[in-house]
Amino acid sequence: MQKIIVAFFALFLLGTTAYAQKYFTRDAKVKFSSETPMEKIEALNKSGTCVLDAATGKMEWKVLIKGFLFEKALMQEHFNENYMESSTYPNAQFKGQITNLSDINFAQDGKYNVKTAGKMTIHGVERDVNIEGTLKVSKGTLEVLSNFVVKPEDYKIAIPSLVKDNIAKEIKVVVSTTLAPLKS
């Protein structure tokens, strides 16, 4: 009888960990800002996606360029047509891997620092990047926050010399979202 109980609990535990291995969102917020003495520009996208496999630490983020909204229509137009060429390169993505996976206990509520390494693709240019952030485990969901910097020239985004003083050399990006367990 005892063996059966132990076996039952073992199965139960296996079942729960297997269930919550993948996390997902379709509502990730990606905000970027460019600040120069001349001008502050901000844009926000509210429909980024992320799939995170907690078992392996693999993650994939993707955002549609045309989904970035600017206060000024003219800036949104220039961003899409001149700088990001969003009809040719409709999305940006990050495919990576958590490198300190053993520091994170997905079953234990708490805040964890996360380190990742992976490939960022923007404007059709793929680059190796390391991105850090925090992950807060709370009642089975994961609140993710990350701040990082993107340099337009790294991704062959040409800024005309006429406006080069209006657009920062380093664009600040903030990604925030809550990932929920993916039911499969």
Place this chain on the structure above:
Amino acid sequence: MKKQTILYILLAAVLVGGIVGYQLWNKPHQDLAAAKTDVAVDATALYNEYNTDENAANAKYLDKVVAVTGKVKDASKDADGAVKVNLDAGSEMGVVACELSPFAKHARTEFQPGEQVTFKGKCTGLNLDVVFVECVESK
């Protein structure tokens, strides 16, 4: 011509240039409610087109005023009050996601699952879901 006349003409030119530049700079976002619909499509058909051939669908729908009709799967409001309505696309995973425009006024921001709605907006492409921004409800 008198010097004064030339000066006035120059001043007028500078003023007109300034006004045109200022207006261009502050050009409002496209009024989707008043805009003519370029393409009208059913949410499920649109989602299937995107999953069959993404490039062809992008060529057909990006940068167009698209009216998409479907059944509300769920709707949500975020901390900033921004509303997103997901339309059923006949798929377990994907939906047609419609972000209500932050630049327009809306007659209503509450949507019930199961009701049939049409949104006019800008299609931004496929990201698991087909995502629309700057949406306004169309009667």
